[in-house]
Amino acid sequence: xxxxxxxxxxxxxxxxxxxxxxxxxxxxxxxxxxxxxxxxxxxxxxxxxxxxxxxxxxxxxxxxxxxxxxxxxxxxxxxxxxxxxxxxxxxxxxxxxxxxxxxxxxxxxxxxxxx
Numbered sequence: 001x002x003x004x005x006x007x008x009x010x011x012x013x014x015x016x017x018x019x020x021x022x023x024x025x026x027x028x029x030x031x032x033x034x035x036x037x038x039x040x041x042x043x044x045x046x047x048x049x050x051x052x053x054x055x056x057x058x059x060x061x062x063x064x065x066x067x068x069x070x071x072x073x074x075x076x077x078x079x080x081x082x083x084x085x086x087x088x089x090x091x092x093x094x095x096x097x098x099x100x101x102x103x104x105x106x107x108x109x110x111x112x113x114x115x
Contacts, residue, residue, distance in 0.1 A: 048068040049064055049068060058099065082099075088100065
């Protein structure tokens with residue numbers, strides 16, 4: 001891909017005020033958290049799990065495994081990863097484990113991505 005000369009700025013900084021304001025607004029820990037979230041969601045199986053959890057308030061691990069056509073072990077592994085990152089939470093009921101999304105924001109992200 002070649003860069004055309006009209007695609008490049010001829011000055012080193014056009015609006016220093018905007019540059020300073022945006023640079024100050026970038027919090028490295030927030031960027032790091034976003035990178036972690038997008039990394040976890042770029043895996044097809046985990047994205048299927050999250051998508052399934054977006055459809056229902058709560059799902060049992062065995063139901064998620066059936067939905068995504070995966071083994072219980074693989075599904076449990078991905079759900080634990082989502083839990084460790086703060087995307088999902090779980091509750092136990094006897095021998096059953098139910099997962100749900102931590103907040104509604106992840107649903108919004110999935111809805112926007114699905115368009």
